[in-house]
Amino acid sequence: MHYPSSRLWENPVTKVSPIDLVARLQRPARTRAGGVVIELEKQRSASDPGYVCPASGLALIDMAWIEELTYVRRRVKRGDALFLANDQFASIYALRNGFFKTVQGLEDGREQVTGFQMSGEIMGMDGIDTGRYGSTALALEDSDVCVLPYALVANHSNRNDELQRQFHKVMSREIVREHGVMMLLGTMNAGERLAMFLLDLSRRFSARGYSASDFVLRMSRGDIGSYLAMKLETVSRAFTSLHNLGIVHVDGRHVQILDFADLERHRGQTSRRDRD
Amino acid sequence: MHYPSSRLWENPVTKVSPIDLVARLQRPARTRAGGVVIELEKQRSASDPGYVCPASGLALIDMAWIEELTYVRRRVKRGDALFLANDQFASIYALRNGFFKTVQGLEDGREQVTGFQMSGEIMGMDGIDTGRYGSTALALEDSDVCVLPYALVANHSNRNDELQRQFHKVMSREIVREHGVMMLLGTMNAGERLAMFLLDLSRRFSARGYSASDFVLRMSRGDIGSYLAMKLETVSRAFTSLHNLGIVHVDGRHVQILDFADLERHRGQTSRRDRD
DNA sequence: CGGGGATTTGACACATATCAAGAGCGGTGG
């Protein structure tokens, strides 16, 4: 699979080009605490506030710490990649505004959506281990991202217990989320999976001040299916089923949850009779 | 589900009881850097080396850092729990010797194995976010575990870049692993899943100096099925299939991989004809 | 040596995949 990447050529907010940044961060043979990062910090504290990623949209998610660390922002257009699987890892990314999916590929070409990210959520942590990203992050709508150079995060969290804690929590949360997905894929049928998916989206929209019961999906049926491990036709049928039961109103990508209690209940037992 | 827990009553290696340890770690209203942890460190540097977890068995896995942080070791008998889902989080655990599974539960009682851990691997990181473990860790054989109080890990990694990096890597690795499992569950059929599973085990045994091609499974067909999201009967049939194809020799829990190339290939396409 | 869980195997059911066709819908250009 080949996606257009916004990687090295788009840098509307900062004066320092990402290329320089990456080059500096990767400059070898200097202790992290000593040279490189401090140098970056000096730049960061220069008088131009433009490259500081305002945390406004993120406050709800308890991520003021991101503000401290943002070195540069990046805009990613719908359909473009923030990073590609196998790219050299240098930064994690906090989504400030917009919507992403992360996609993981197999050698033989099969691929799967491993997550959807919305504002305040972090991408790229799967790159820390091997030094290369394990997945590709694709914008599902025009988005605005805070670039958090990993070296900076690491360095700051040495001296800021709260930041360290937040960072650990973010990674832990990702582990917990993935446990949940494994659970979903391992123990639930199609109807339950979709119900869980909608409830999860609802909760996350709600946490950001949007309606919990009325929202527009940013992803296609195929993406949902890939994430939930079912074919797009099955996703469509499951939507139709929920719609016919009067639990949600579905019109294309516009979803209205009509009965949360039923949807919650659905998330526990569904079977053939529901479709009739 | 109710499992016997080794939690508060088993502490054969250290002089400080886990109860005291936990109590101290949880003592509120003291900065982490200041009071509590330093206090622990003093104890740790006392003349009794017994409570330091020798890193011997872990060296291969690049985890010498664990040695520095181990405050106490714990023995967990087969079938007992190291920690239970919903237990108050205080420590992560490095498996020194033995074999574990981690199990996640749904409110309605359904549960799933989310991972198998062998020596050198870390458990409990899913507790950092919420302060409670998200899963239960059950010993599949008598095991020996290094207890790494989270406060200690956090404190040390403030002052030790390498340790910080290792810790981040371990969490990242867990995220990557879970992406892999999602992939497995989302895109592969039963035969492929089992092939992947066996190759994964093989690799991990091999990394610990055991045979890559001849090993004894510590877990039941049911556990494997739970992990791979298939019924135990299906696991059994998939084993039989691999056996009949001459790719692996299976005798109960004793597995010998006869043809790695075929097994790798199997991990890419399997279908009905393989069973005939 | 006995008992009970673990495993295997078979027959059948069912949830979901697959294949196929058509409908909706937004964008584009004549």
Added chain:
DNA sequence: CCACCGCTCTTGATATGTGTCAAATCCCCG
């Protein structure tokens, strides 16, 4: 403004992989 294209989505008919239920055997552990 309409026609057309390409996409996504829906719906139907059928195929199939895996689940379910059941029974027999194995074998581990007390």
